[in-house]
Amino acid sequence: MWQAAGPATGKEKDRVLSTANTQALPISVSHVTKTYGAVHALDDVSLEIESGEFLTLLGPSGSGKTTLLMVLAGFTRPDHGSLKFGDREVIRTPPHLRDVGMTFQSYALFPHMSVAGNVGYPLRLRNVPKAEIAERVAGALETVQLGGFGERRIDQLSGGQRQRVAVARAIVFEPRILLMDEPLSALDKKLRDQMQIELRSLHEKLGMTTVYVTHDQREALTMSDRIAVVNHGRIMQLATPRDLYEKPANRFVADFIGDSTFLPVTRRGQQIVFEDQPLNHAAPAPEAPSLLLMARPERIHLLTGTPQERMNTFEAVAQQVIYQGDSYLLNAQLHNGEIMSLRGAVRQGTVDGLPSEGDRIRLGLAPEDTVIIDGRES
Amino acid sequence: MQAADTPQRSYETPVPSGMNAAGLRRDARLERLKLFGLSSPALLLVLVILVIPVGWLFYVSFIGANGQFSLENYERMITRKSYARIFVTTFQVSLLTTGLCILIGYPLAYFLSQLPSRLASLCLITVLLPFWTSLLVRTYAWLVLLQKRGLVNDWGISLGLWEEPIKMVHNMTGTLIGMVHIMLPFLILPLYSTMKSINRDYMNAAANLGASPRRAFWNVFFPLSTPGLFAGSLMVFILCLGFFVTPAVLGGGRVIMVSMQIVSNIELFVNWGAASALGVVLLVLTMAILWIASRFLRLDQIAGGGH
Amino acid sequence: MKRLTILTVAAGLLATTALAQEKRVTIASWGGSYQEAQSKALFQPAAANTGIEVKEESYGGMSDVRLQVSSGQVTLDIVASGSGSAARAAAEGLLEELDYSIIDVSDFYPGLYTDHCVGGDVFSTVYAWNTETYGADGPQSWADFWDVEKFPGSRAYRGTVAGALEPALMADGVAPEDVYDVLGSEEGIERALNKIRELRPHIAVFWTSGAQHAQLMKDGEVDMTTGWNGRFDNAAKDGAQVAYSFNQALLDYDCFAIPKGAPNKDTAMAFLAEISKPEYQDDLPTYITYGPTNKAAYETGVIDAEVAAGLPSSPENAALQLPVSLAWYAEWETTAAEMYQEMLTE
Numbered sequence A: 001m002w003q004a005a006g007p008a009t010g011k012e013k014d015r016v017l018s019t020a021n022t023q024a025l026p027i028s029v030s031h032v033t034k035t036y037g038a039v040h041a042l043d044d045v046s047l048e049i050e051s052g053e054f055l056t057l058l059g060p061s062g063s064g065k066t067t068l069l070m071v072l073a074g075f076t077r078p079d080h081g082s083l084k085f086g087d088r089e090v091i092r093t094p095p096h097l098r099d100v101g102m103t104f105q106s107y108a109l110f111p112h113m114s115v116a117g118n119v120g121y122p123l124r125l126r127n128v129p130k131a132e133i134a135e136r137v138a139g140a141l142e143t144v145q146l147g148g149f150g151e152r153r154i155d156q157l158s159g160g161q162r163q164r165v166a167v168a169r170a171i172v173f174e175p176r177i178l179l180m181d182e183p184l185s186a187l188d189k190k191l192r193d194q195m196q197i198e199l200r201s202l203h204e205k206l207g208m209t210t211v212y213v214t215h216d217q218r219e220a221l222t223m224s225d226r227i228a229v230v231n232h233g234r235i236m237q238l239a240t241p242r243d244l245y246e247k248p249a250n251r252f253v254a255d256f257i258g259d260s261t262f263l264p265v266t267r268r269g270q271q272i273v274f275e276d277q278p279l280n281h282a283a284p285a286p287e288a289p290s291l292l293l294m295a296r297p298e299r300i301h302l303l304t305g306t307p308q309e310r311m312n313t314f315e316a317v318a319q320q321v322i323y324q325g326d327s328y329l330l331n332a333q334l335h336n337g338e339i340m341s342l343r344g345a346v347r348q349g350t351v352d353g354l355p356s357e358g359d360r361i362r363l364g365l366a367p368e369d370t371v372i373i374d375g376r377e378s
Numbered sequence B: 001m002q003a004a005d006t007p008q009r010s011y012e013t014p015v016p017s018g019m020n021a022a023g024l025r026r027d028a029r030l031e032r033l034k035l036f037g038l039s040s041p042a043l044l045l046v047l048v049i050l051v052i053p054v055g056w057l058f059y060v061s062f063i064g065a066n067g068q069f070s071l072e073n074y075e076r077m078i079t080r081k082s083y084a085r086i087f088v089t090t091f092q093v094s095l096l097t098t099g100l101c102i103l104i105g106y107p108l109a110y111f112l113s114q115l116p117s118r119l120a121s122l123c124l125i126t127v128l129l130p131f132w133t134s135l136l137v138r139t140y141a142w143l144v145l146l147q148k149r150g151l152v153n154d155w156g157i158s159l160g161l162w163e164e165p166i167k168m169v170h171n172m173t174g175t176l177i178g179m180v181h182i183m184l185p186f187l188i189l190p191l192y193s194t195m196k197s198i199n200r201d202y203m204n205a206a207a208n209l210g211a212s213p214r215r216a217f218w219n220v221f222f223p224l225s226t227p228g229l230f231a232g233s234l235m236v237f238i239l240c241l242g243f244f245v246t247p248a249v250l251g252g253g254r255v256i257m258v259s260m261q262i263v264s265n266i267e268l269f270v271n272w273g274a275a276s277a278l279g280v281v282l283l284v285l286t287m288a289i290l291w292i293a294s295r296f297l298r299l300d301q302i303a304g305g306g307h
Numbered sequence C: 001m002k003r004l005t006i007l008t009v010a011a012g013l014l015a016t017t018a019l020a021q022e023k024r025v026t027i028a029s030w031g032g033s034y035q036e037a038q039s040k041a042l043f044q045p046a047a048a049n050t051g052i053e054v055k056e057e058s059y060g061g062m063s064d065v066r067l068q069v070s071s072g073q074v075t076l077d078i079v080a081s082g083s084g085s086a087a088r089a090a091a092e093g094l095l096e097e098l099d100y101s102i103i104d105v106s107d108f109y110p111g112l113y114t115d116h117c118v119g120g121d122v123f124s125t126v127y128a129w130n131t132e133t134y135g136a137d138g139p140q141s142w143a144d145f146w147d148v149e150k151f152p153g154s155r156a157y158r159g160t161v162a163g164a165l166e167p168a169l170m171a172d173g174v175a176p177e178d179v180y181d182v183l184g185s186e187e188g189i190e191r192a193l194n195k196i197r198e199l200r201p202h203i204a205v206f207w208t209s210g211a212q213h214a215q216l217m218k219d220g221e222v223d224m225t226t227g228w229n230g231r232f233d234n235a236a237k238d239g240a241q242v243a244y245s246f247n248q249a250l251l252d253y254d255c256f257a258i259p260k261g262a263p264n265k266d267t268a269m270a271f272l273a274e275i276s277k278p279e280y281q282d283d284l285p286t287y288i289t290y291g292p293t294n295k296a297a298y299e300t301g302v303i304d305a306e307v308a309a310g311l312p313s314s315p316e317n318a319a320l321q322l323p324v325s326l327a328w329y330a331e332w333e334t335t336a337a338e339m340y341q342e343m344l345t346e
């Protein structure tokens, strides 16, 4: 095991950093607010992140993700609120004493240092002996599959390699918390997919509490233990990827994650009805002044024969069919004018045999897929 | 550059007869010609205003008092010790001015670079204000402020800070004060723009990795600001080498720089050669310094090329 | 018909150019209160009386003339110059010879005109002192100027060699009449320089212009300085606490010369003849305390006795002074200047 730095010496007495990392730390954010003039970058955010968890902050651009991450790292001072790493209140701790690893959207690799210089920098700051630095830097580079790149200059690296160096630098001192701000947003899709898997397995290996920021819902769904959907500085929903997709708390979340068709529905006694048609739904409907039926396109069936029992059916007129490679999208107009989209797999490389424009069709939705959500925006 | 490279390579391709190859080649050549054509007036201007006068300066410096080729103008600089001393003074004043400018200008530029943009540009205008008043006026203003019965001595004595008037002018001190004041903007401008371009993420990253503000500054910010520091210092140093007005007015005749000696040589000697030779030596020394500095700068650019 | 017109026009043009050439001169002097005095006393009245159109400029000295003559682009017809630099310029061949059948110098003091430069005014290089520091009993000789025990205080001294060596020798005990003999060798020059080295710790400023030494006294920056008498009178008029003495002062003169190849040489000669007349020279002391070079100027009644007594060239004052030797400057100035520079940079 790596040793903790010795007792602070005169010059460095303001800073006692540990290099030991035996376990991850939980993070507790409560009532954190940050305003920029009239803009609420963070609006009374409370969030419990479990020890060792991979939590993703997901939201559109400008929603406050970076601001929250900067509060965690200590670069942004909130107006008020509390922040705890484990039992320790850190809201007023300066960033260099927080002992959290972080990767920046811009990578922020020091251009005047080599790869090894960058990765070894946090260890140098912790007065780790030279030989040990070399060893640990090599180890960290090995972990991100950049063994032997130590002497390279930063400007000789590709985008993906820089990303890995940034990760190596953030983990080399074994922080118990790792923050990542849109680490993959600058990479092309292939590399991004590969890095998603690598980062996830790195997390499994090292086990530190990880807060990950992205605006890419697929990335969030792929990587996270839990996802916090952020909008206008508030947390819309905090849930596992599955719950988020299956049971979005409100229209914003449902809209932001995946494609969906929303139909206005009303509560009539015990029943939920759409255009006088009572709906069968598996999960209970929320208590809310306005309700919506959320239908995911891939869950909608194009009915040809008799529908299964309890399946909700909708009469519609087919519109155009959109070929999308792996799937097709069929838009259909219900008699109240609403458009419902249906996604189906493309088989035998053809979309022939699908209804053509103007055909009367029938759409089916199983009760499990008939999700009633709070119709309010947030 | 890139555009000019690519067609060039097409000359060497084994299939010169591809579709439209000849026409495309011609286009590329025309484009290069056009580029040259566009820049040729500038090249000509450089030739006229730079190369010819400098050439003439070299030529004249080898003409002796009798109008014949002679090395006497250079010999004089070796035999008369005063010339060596004047060059030493010149370099001394230039170095000290540059050093003081760095000491004062670096913190100032750093401060400005950390201010919000609008406030920073306001402050920058204040820094640049000296540019807008005449050099002579500024220099005489210092004379008035710093002389024996000047404002500074008057206040200092009446406040009881010191008893006898302090000699702040008509010497090296006065010269340096005046020159630093005039040169400061030349250091601050390039330095400020370099500092402004340093991404804040670098400092945040350093802090995040555990660097105290002081260490983050020395390990990260300072190295990244050195290109601007180099450029600014070099500019100040070289401008100082040729300075005339300020040392002449504030030096009290006791700080003699090369430019002042050039003027007295013009008045003293029958031929222009005596003054020209001084100019040549100053030019050569300056070029040597630039050359050495450029090697440093290039090294630095390699190290700092990532941003 | 057409040809005739062209001829007439051409002839007309020629005539006007010739006429303009005859009626115009360009004069360059040192600017400031000195040139203002020259302009009011000499140039403007002479222009009015002769009908010669005068264009005045200020210039940087004989190096400007050298540039014009060597490039063949002479624009100046008359230049005002110190006697020493005029002598050197003449030796270099930069000046036209003056025609003393046109310029009447019969009443001039002897030695105040040369083949190439005719005297315009007489001035003195004196020592001046702050009357607040020393009262009326200021230094009375160069030896006093050097005596920092008796007259403690800071000095200013000339930053170039002209008029700088003679005082040092006199302070060192050389009789005025022997000064130029002693200076006639490098050892003699070195002796003068050593004397200046002795005073150097007390020399706060080496001045380079008349405006500068006047300002130094006005501001009380130094307690004693060498300098040109007229500047001190003007400073005193402005309220400066300054007095000076003619004892052991250096008597020198400024003169007018015509650059070689001057465009209006003949007009210039006529103009010099005009301004050398006593009726112009007698006005000069009204504007600056420099004396006329033409003795007859004292007899026109314009210069009253009191003014005359204060002028460098008045007989009593002139008797106290050492006239500057142009011959010495012509032979030794370059060498002496280099040695002076040596001393300054130590």
Ligand SMILES: Nc1ncnc2c1ncn2[C@@H]1O[C@H](COP(=O)(O)OP(=O)(O)O)[C@@H](O)[C@H]1O
Pocket: A036, A039, A040, A041, A059, A060, A061, A062, A063, A064, A065, A066, A067, A068
């Ligand atoms: N330094 C700042 N000054 C003013 N407004 C800011 C600042 N930083 C962020 N904001 C604002 O706060 C909101 C949230 O920003 P941010 O956290 O960067 O969003 P995200 O990272 O989700 O894209 C945005 O409206 C943004 O304009």
Ligand SMILES: [Mg+2]
Pocket: A065, A066
């Ligand atoms: Mg962001």
